Amino acid sequence: MGYVLYLYSHFFLIRDGEAGPIDPQPVSVVICAKNEADNLRQNLPSILAQRYTNAAGKKAFEVIVVNDGSTDDTEKVLNELSQQYDNLSPVTIPADAVRDKPGKKYALGKGIEHASHEMLLLTDADCKPVSDHWIRTMTAPLHEGKKVVAGVGRYYEAPGLLNTFIRWETLHSLFQSASYAAAGKPYMAVGRNMACTKAAFHEAQHSKVWDKLPSGDDDLMMRAVAHSNNTAVVIDTDVQTLSLAKGTLPDYVKQKQRHLSTGKYYKLSVKLALGAYALSHALSWLLCLVLLLAGNWQLALGVMIARCITYYTIWHAVSQKIGEKMSFSAFLVGDAGWLVYNFAFAPYILFKNKQRWK
Template identity: 30%
Template sequence: MLIPKLLEQDFSVFEILVVNDHSTDESLELLREFDQKHHNFKFLNLTEQTGKKAGITAAVSLAQYDRLVFTDADCIPASKHWLRSMHSAFMPNAEIVLGYGAYLKLKNSFLNKLIRFETLLTALQYFAYALHKNTYMGVGRNLAYTKTLFTTSGGFEAHKHVKPGDDDLFVNQNATPTNVALCINPKAFTISQPKTTWKSWFIQKRRHVGIAHLYQAKHQVQLALFYCSQVLFFLFFLGAALTATAHFYIILCLFVVRELYVWGIYATTAKKLQERDLIPFILLLEPFLVSLQMLIFISNSLVKPRRWK
């Protein structure tokens, strides 16, 4: 459970703000119990507005400290040093800290491996872009920024017309070459419950992809070029294999070289992000993910993604 893990954090002075967004179970009673027992615990009960952006906006307005660290209700910190590590990552001039939000490992599940590989690849991209002073997103499962930045930037006002985007769109529109820091310490990871059915995962990914057009234009182009390079590479090799051209062995050598190079990058990242069990499956997971992403893109082009609740 998240709240006990937050209360156990090894940090001198901090407050916990939890938003109850129209829950229909026993969450409200449980929050009241925590509120009575712990002086640094507070909760907000949304009664009029609904949605994650409304909840975060209300919580930020009540926060007494400037540095804010965010996670989701279905996440838990990887250690009691999560808060300290994220806080320590605020270097001079930093207003945003990007963390890694891992997913729980499930045995004998190809879907789980695919979800975690896609998460690893996304993290590799947004960490790499940030290191090159070109930050384009972060994940709300593990993200920090200052109250000052949220207030002065207008919060979610620029994209209030869409339900999702409390994390990636906010970072995309407020990151600069100098105000972003990274926290890749395993003690600062968070662990979330992954989807367990293909249908639920597919719907989730459709929603995520559905707001990519709101990214800055340069980021849309850069991400599209990366994906197109993956698609064209696999299509080119498949075409060459089916036609059995005279230069097939040369093409095969190029394929092997590319795969080994990419495998090395992904494997290094997997070790860094504590996803070592994915390493033997990388060369299978990448083309499978690329194919599914194509289906998601086509699906979104034909039918508008289901509204996020």
Template identity: 30%
Template sequence: MILTVAFYTFVVFAGIQITYYLLFSSFLFKQKKRKHKTDQVPVSVIVFAKNSAAKLQENLPFILAQDYPVFEIVIINNDSIDDTLEVIDTFKKKHTQIKIVNVANNEAFWNNKKYSLTLGIKASKYDHLVFTDANSKPISEHWISEMSKNFTIKRTIFLGYEKYRNEKSFTNLLIRFENLIQAMKCFSFARYGSPFMAFGNNLAYKKSAFFKVNGYINHIKIRHGVEDLFIRDAATKKNSSFIVSEDSFIETDAPKSFNTWFQDLKIKNSLIKHYKFKHRFLLHFFTITKAIFYLLAIVLLFFYPWETIVLVMLTYFLIQFLVIGLSAKKLKETQLIFFLPLLEISLLLIQISIFSANLISKHIHWK
């Protein structure tokens, strides 16, 4: 009796996981062409920089080389202690479209990126904004064009894709795989009219969308979650969409160590509690059902006819492989497909360890 219940539970959870992956595939299909697109509007590119002298020298030329008629580059120097300001000044002398917003320490908003971005947005000349970071670079000279071409009176927020640089290490594979899964979630939720996150180094929106929700005021005291919490407040089914053409991609440095990335994941996980309830539920349910699916699979392989369990698992892996494979091809991460089962199980174990660590931390704090 118990084995029968466990088996049917296993099948149900396999079905739930397959349903999730089929839903995640929605962003792969062509979107309806929007009518009444704007012409090539003037754009302000907002670049956040903190102690980024070397990276600005490396990446800023790619922004300056954009094939776009009218744009300015607003560089926010967020209280840097290296040569960031000197590097920006050097570029500014040669390129008149660069504007510097030099943010000094503010006791009330110390080290607060949201405060610095607000100053950059207010200093920008144009109404259409495209955001990136000094550590990132567009992979195409048509990046601004791709990120801004679909603005309309109603469509005021666009989510872009940020990919990590490919390096030869298993940690880098894991980082890029987690980023790919996040992208699938991000764009599929947006496709269904329920956006919940954005890649902060590749995001576009109008000033009107920013000021309509009073910017970051609702979460200014929360240090992280600049983009996700803005999307929570500002993005709707009618005013937001996403761009996944290759020319729209931004490439950025991956975290240099497993520990750095692990801490980043903990921060991401802690932000979920600030999402809307439906997003919290759907995201947690995806992870929980996956964990239970694998746990039941391991147990049932020992106590139930293994041929049946293997058949269910092969069905799951086939659907997963197709969806992730097509997504990886679309987002130019095809290398990840060859390590799929290992990467998924590794990421799941990491997520479980983060969940457990947070539980222990809360318990100690409560005591």
């Protein structure tokens, strides 16, 4: 409880994002797509139509979509949209192309290689910005001299316990990473909503950890580049992205195996702090059970009620701040489910790498 109250209080010190200058520098939005025809058809127009113009009123951004060897209608969709939007620049990678980087890293590198501008905004094909000034506010810290900007990528609400847990776990991960960044120890971002300079990307690309995984470009960039003075976090409700959460447990497990593979490459101080938090979380539930079985139910329930009131009050405040509507029962599902989550995914957090991007 002391850990949570001290460290996570930093989350509430994060200020609202700025609108950016009147005559902003141009931005390259980069999206990697592999068999994403349906998602591109649904989400890409909202990115191409963003309100991000220079003083003359002209669009000050380009959108580069890297078609990474797709076998569906991705190329057809991009060609159709190119006829409607002159700021769309598709880049096609043949399926049999010889690659010098693993997985998504190669596609992302090709996209940024074709980027015309120093400021980059990264997202995924299955993501949709919640407003038309997403680009302006997400890149505002870059105009102020920051090198990396971490944004919020939420999931649409849907019926079922799996969706509830996914949204809670996403909220919880944001809470941790944003609090650490505000405390001067940035370690994580989400590729669904992240801005950086081209120089920062190249610095990360040439780091020792970059080629360790086929994905994980977001966290590995933070590992290689981010520090207390060059990183910003933007959590405003109108500059987030939304995407569909995985609908089945096997699909979710595959996704998390890939995401959690980057954890072992965090800085040692961050790994120790996160590990201590996860351990204390597990022990609070397990020791409560031990006390209940030993007959000390008054002590067990008293401690757990105090703990849950503290945690859930903070989580409620966080959810309100980022616009994620969650009930008390959702916090209970997430809280208890995270115990199972950490044990189930421990091999990927500690040892294994997930070797596939798609």
